[in-house]
Structure formats: C-alpha cells, structure tokens
Amino acid sequence: MPLDEASSRSSTISRTLADFAAGLTWDGIPKDVRVRAVHHMLDAVGIALVSGTYDFAHRTLTALSGLSGAAEKSVGVIGRPVRLAPRDAALVNGILCHGLDFDDTHLGGVVHPTVSALPCALSAGVQAGSSGKDLIVAYILGIEVAARLGAVAKGGFHQVGFHPTGLVGTFSSALVAGKLFGLSARELTQAQGIALSMGAGSLEFLEDGAWTKRMHPGWAASSGITAAALAREGFVGAAAPYEGRFGLYNAYLGPRAAEADLALATAGLGDRWELNQTAIKPFPACHFTHACIDAAIRLSPGLDIGRIRRIRALVPAEVVKTVCEPVASKKRPANSYDAQFSIPYLVAVGLLHGRMGLGDLEPGMLGDPGLLALAAKVDYEVDPKSGFPRHYSGEVIVEMADGQTLSHREQINRGAPDRPLTNDEIVEKYRINAALAVSPERSRAVEATVLSCAETDAATLSADLTA
Template sequence: MNQTISSLISDKISSINFNAIPEQVRERAKYLIMDALGIAYASTQYDFAEKTLAGILAISEPTPNGVPVIGMNVSLPARDAAIVNGLLIHGLDYDDTHPKGVIHATAPVLAAVLSQSHRLQKSGEDLLTAYIVGIEVATRLGAAAKGGFHQVGFHPTGLIGAFGATLAAAWLDKLDAGQMTHAQGITLSLASGSLEFLQDGAWTKRVHPGWAANAAITSASLAKHGFLGPKETYEGRFGLYASHLGADFKLEGLEESISTIGQEWELMNIAVKPIPACHFTHACTDAAAIIAKQFNLEDILKIEAKVPAGVMKTVCEPAENKQKPANSYEAQFSIPYSVATGLRFGRFSLDALDEKAYTDPETLALAAKVISVPDPDADFPRYYSGEVVVTLNDGKVISHREAINRGADVRPITNGEVEAKYVENTGNLLDAGKIAQISSALKGLENQSASQLMNLLSTQ
C-alpha cells in the first residue's frame, strides 16, 4: 500500500527543527504573530469578546496556572484559553490570509500554539517552530481544495485550520510520526466550520479558529495516549475532501505539495490584511478609494463592482443584505458597503465597523447604487482582484481595477507596515512602553520562554 497523505505529512513535520528554517521565514513568522496579537488586543474592546469570555467562564474555572487570555487579565485551562484567543485573533476579520488556500491560517494555528507551548513550558524557539509547522500544513491543505470549500458552505479557517493546528500541537508535545498520523485522523471528526453566518451576520465564524485549536489540542493528546484515528484522513472514501466537496472532486497535487515542506515555505505567501474586512472586498475598496476624488458623489448614477466569480456568494449575495448591512459582520462581508465606504472616506478602517457608520444614510445611499458582477478576467484564488466602474449622471465613466490585492505575494505588506498596524491596533489600549515591550519580545522570541511571552500578553 502506498503511503497515505497523513503519514507523508507526519514524516515531513517530524523532521523539521528550528535551525532548518531559513532566517527570512523565521523573521516573517514573528511579524505575522505580531499582527495577530495586535488584532487580538483590539478585539478585546468589542461585545463579542466579553460575551465569549463570559460564556466560557460559566463552564470553566479560571486558574492561576492556566494559559493567559490575551489582554483580558484571566488565565484558563489550555483548551478554553485557545477558544478565546482564537476568537480574539480572528474576531475583527483583520487577520492574515493565505490566498491559494483561502484560509486565515494564523488564527487557529497560533491559538493552539500559544496554549500548548505555555502548558508544556516550551521555549520561544519551540513556539515559533510549531507555528511555522502548522502554517505549512494548513496552507497546503487549503490550497488543494482550489477554493471549493466556500462554494459548498464550509469555512476553511475552522475546517482546515484544525489540521494545521493539530500538527503544531503534536510537534510541541513530541508525538512521533505514527501518533501524528492518528492525530490527523481524529481531527477529521472534530474539525468544523459553517458559512451559514453569512445569512444574518451571526458571530459563529469568529469562534471557528478557537474551536479548531481546541480540537487540535484534544486530538494530539488523544493520539499521544494511544487513541486510534483513521489513516486515510484526506484521500479516503469519506475523507476530508470527498466528504466535504463530494465524491467527484479530484484531489490533485496535494502529495507533491506536501513533499515540498521544509524546502518551500508557504508562510512567505501569506497576505497581511490592510483592511479590517473580508479579503475578498479589499481590491474593490481600494479601487473605490483611488477614484473617489475624481468626481462629486452626488453626481453618481450607478456603480458596478467586478469581483471573482468564486467570491460572489460570500460578499455579494443576497444583494439586498449586502447593500444594507444589519451589523458589523455583514458590513465586513459586503462589496456594496466596502465600495461605498471607500468612495466616501478614502479607506475602510475599524471605524467602519461602528453602528453609526454602517447605518449612515449617505453611505447606504451609495451602497444601494452598487451592482456586483463576476469578473471574467480574475485570477482567483491566486489573487483577489476587484474593479469599480462609476457612471456619472452626464454619462462619463470612471473606473479603476486592482488586479492584485494589497498584501498578495507580489504586493506584500512589509514588516515595517505590519508593525505600524500592530501599533495602531494597540494604541488605544496599551501605553507606549507596553507596546514596545511586546514588540521587542516578539522580535527576540527565540531568546525567551513561551510563558514569558504569554504572561506579558495577559493584561492591558
């Protein structure tokens, strides 16, 4: 029998160590973690963070020896802390994305790694290595679906992120290759993530990464203690891809992609978000902002937004909901609102998530003029392109196309820009000394323990 994909992954992951990872990759990983932590701090100011913590505390016990929750001055058992930390990282939809995998890989992987490395008293070097391990797995598994999960209603960040997080958690707990294979099989029954939240702006998407991290820590521990999981986790008759994408889905190229782990680094292809909204909206938002000063808004007759066909269900449908978002989450997943915001204000910032912003009559009047159409020239999912075409009352047409979204591999957000984003996200919560202290700790992560970092992050 040929080697299964899960065992191939296990063999590749088992051989990775800190010194085998290029310095450039390690450095970028630190800045991706910095980005995630800045977003987590910003999330603590929103209702969803407080209510999630309250719900977890009702069924869990704070423990002095537990894992700190970022910025919330409480420590919880490892899996419960992972749920909350994952939610904080992903809660504002401002976290990074791997375009080909259409997955926010950092949120589930980092949530698991923070808990597992603190619980096991690991070094910062181990924390960083495990994070990279998880990213390399999750991105490849996501890319193999070719954007298909979104089309059938599954959220890859929760579903696929659980597998990357599982390998990261298993690596930290020193599972052997056989145990890692069982852990992946166990996760097959624990991984989840429905896109039904898109219908009404429900909060469930926010908890997907934390739940994935919870599943990962559970699977790794069960496998370490002899629990048996299926072996054909990915390619089996009822494996990941057949069960979620249908028996007719052709799983192609995954083994070849897995074989490059340790030689090619998908982490370097991760796109950092410059806008706190679904990545599918960014190009149109930027295009709108670029042309906004070329005309008066009251002179607009109609607006056409061209987006990849593969994102229409997520950010364009149903049109009536997208043109008039009922809450901040619907606003983040709305092409009409994003375009209208770009036209009015020249950017889409965290302020756009305030109720007064997404209920503003002038913005909604612009959004009502936006018609979304599929772009036949889109290179999706490699890039999340967008074009805005504005027709004025006098017949004049003004347009701009962003063929490649900011943050993509050929338009990367620099490490300096990541740090500026981190400072902006934490600026209203932390004093300048604490902001600099966390930044310094991350840049020298390999020179301290994971617990030192987690204790630093526990308070505001």
C-alpha cells in the same frame, strides 16, 4: 490526483505531513521565514488587543471563564488579566485574533492560518514547557500545513458552505500541538486521523451576521490540542483522513472533490515556505473585498458623489456567494460582520470617505443614509480577468450621470504575496490597532516581547501578553 486513486495509497498525506512535522527544526527553517513569522504573530496580537474592547470578546470571556476549572498550567488570554485552562485559552485567543476579520490569509488556500496556529502554539507550548524557538517552529508548521490543506480544495469549501479556516485549522493545530508535545511521527499521523472527526465551520453566518465565524479558528486550535493529547495516549484515528472515502475532501466537498488536487497537500514541503505566500490584511474586512476597496479609494479624490448614476464592482466568480449575495442584505448590512462581507457597502465607504478602517464598521456608520444610498448603486459582475486564487483581483467602474465613466483596477490585491506589506508596515499596523486598546508603553512592551520571543519561552510569552 483523483481521490479514488489516492485512497488506494491510504494515509500517504497524513504520514508525509507527520514525518515533516517530526523532523522540522529551527535551523531547518530559513531565517527570513522565521523573521516574517514573528511579524505575522505580532499582527495577530495587535488584532487580539483591539478585539478585547468589543462586546463579543466580553461575552466570550465570561462564558469560558465559567467553564474553566483550576488548571495545573493555565494560559493567559491576550490583552486581558485572565488565565484559563489551555484549551479554553486557545478558543478565546482564537476568537480574539480572528474577531475583527483583520488577520492574515493564505490566498491559494483561502484560509486564515495564524489564528488557529498561534493560539494553539501558545496553549500547547505552555503545557509542554516549550522554548520560544520551539513555539515558533510549531507555529510555522501550522501555517505550512493549513495553507496546503486549504489549497487542495481550490476554493471549493466556500462553494459548498464550509469555512476552511475551521476545517483545515483543526488538522494543522493537531500537528502544532503534537509537535510541542513531542509526539512521534506515528502519533502525529494518528492525531490527524482523530482530527478528522473534529473539523467544523459553517458559512451560515453570512446570512445574518452571526458571531460564529469568529470562533472557528479557536475551536480548531482547541480541537487540535485534544487530538494530539488523545494520540499521545494511543487513541486510534482514521487511517486516511484526507484521501479516504469519507475523508476531509470527499466528505466536505461532495461532487467538487473531483476538482481537488491532493498533490498540493505535500508539494514543496521544506523547500517552498507558504508563510511567504500568506497575505497580511490592510483592511478589516473579508480579503475578497480588498482590491475593490483599494480601487474605490483611488477613485475617491474629487469624485462628485451626487452625480453618480451606477457603480459596477468586478469580482472573481468564486467569491460572489461570500461578498455579493444575497444582494439585498449586502446593500443594507445589518451589523458590522455583514458589512465586512459586503462589496456594495465597502465600495461605497471607499468612494465616499477615501479610506476604510474599523471606524467604518461602527453602528452609526452602518445606518448613514448617504452611505447606504451609495451602496444601493453598487452592482457586481464576474471579473473576466480575475487572478483568483493567486490574487483576489477587483475593479470598480463608476458611471456618472453625464455618461462619463471612471474606473480603477487592482489586479493584484495589496498585501498579496506578489505585493506584500513590508515588515515595517506590519509593525505600523500593529501599533495602530494596539493604540485603540492599550497605552503606548504597554503597546511597545508587547511589541518587543513578540518580536524577541525566540529568546524566551512559551510560558513567559503567554504571561507577557496577558494584561
């Protein structure tokens, strides 16, 4: 639907999403979606636990602790013995859940939905005195909205320098918080109009490995809580936050707005559950790189690294700016975040070590001469058979000194909706991550708490997640 045509139907999307949010109930969500949802929550909690051991987490907590005054209903920080004012807790928890780039991704929306929806639901749920079931319903709502709003842009946000997780997560968080605050459909509509002036998220971090991407989902969660609180008190938001002349897509996509499909924002609401289309990551790196990592790992056994002449990585055209350019810095990542968004480095890791994990992002690995020499041989090409955005396809072709060519292709990246990790595999991923940060007893307790959170309430869940 062209945006000029859509603007004449002012606020159709925000009203439709508000009506859906207001009417969504526990019994209205299929059981398999609810079960899968708590596993996605567990995945994020495991990532948050291990994130807490990193320097960026310590600095974040120090900064936000200095800003938080006494709050009537404080919210726990996942894995830490600290409680903060709800919006500050949402920001910190968002940073922890997204801090290692190991969190879930809706492939069509090119967005990380859990890392804003869960921190928002925890903070808003504690404020509102919500039950565990209400928290899960609001969390699922956040996934559904973020996925659809991201899908409208068809990958366009990345092309113009914006991180969609920070943009659309603000709108979805406004609905998450509004749902838990008990807002009416009219107030939920206003909350989205208010959120329009809050969405943010620059991709400039790709140039120097800045920490700013880590804060995008938490900022979205905090902003969403603010938008919902304002709407509850009658604050007036923009009437057409999505379709308007300066709405989300026109303002952020510019000329690419003509490529957006607004119908995707509300398509299948209540019938098709986008949580089931949201991928769990098997590797702690940008999801765009996963197929090539797996391909490299498959080629690794028996490979004579010393005889490699050249390596070609085939990637979707839409991801080149994110994980392949600028070429020089991608081949010699300056820090762990650079490495997580580097096809040359990650392909080299897969070929050299036959695996890829958090240990491969440590400073000692980033400066390994043999690894960097191999990364220097990796060039990228646009994949003519790409399945993007439904699949983040990839292929690695290794050319040996004697002319022999070895190749492996991953048309459907592991973890994608058409090749999902099982719930048991998600639990195993959680356990591996949690083991890096907490005792086995603590890990088991947190696991049990999250998986059974429908039987408790938001305040108890928050307290149980706090160290």
